[in-house]
Amino acid sequence: MADLELHNPEFEITVELNGANQTIQVQPDETSDGVEYFICKSKGEQLTQIRRDEDGKWEQLWGDLSQEDIDSIGHKIENKS
Numbered sequence: 001m002a003d004l005e006l007h008n009p010e011f012e013i014t015v016e017l018n019g020a021n022q023t024i025q026v027q028p029d030e031t032s033d034g035v036e037y038f039i040c041k042s043k044g045e046q047l048t049q050i051r052r053d054e055d056g057k058w059e060q061l062w063g064d065l066s067q068e069d070i071d072s073i074g075h076k077i078e079n080k081s
Contacts, residue, residue, distance in 0.1 A: 013076040017069050026077060037061060038077055050074060 010027045024047065027039040037051035040063075048063030050070055058074030065073075 011080055013073070013080055015069075015072050015076050017065070017072075024073065024076075026080070038073075040073060048073070050077075 010025055013024050013026055014021050015024055016022075022042050025041045027041070028036060029039055030036050035051065037049055039049050040047045046062075048065050048070070049061040050058055050063075050073060051061060052074065053059050058070050060067075060070050
């Protein structure tokens, strides 16, 4: 995992959550076995961690957002990556 930040730089997305647009900082990372996931922060606080499962669906690893919010964040990440 040498220089992960150089290969997967942090980026921002804007997503509607709870009826309001929020800017979310997204930091790509990977597990020790090489599975990519995304750390999502809002206003400096970690909001969630998500990844795409084997079926191509977005799942939440950490946090308590609804599946609708996870899908919305995941869609924005797809368009940015």
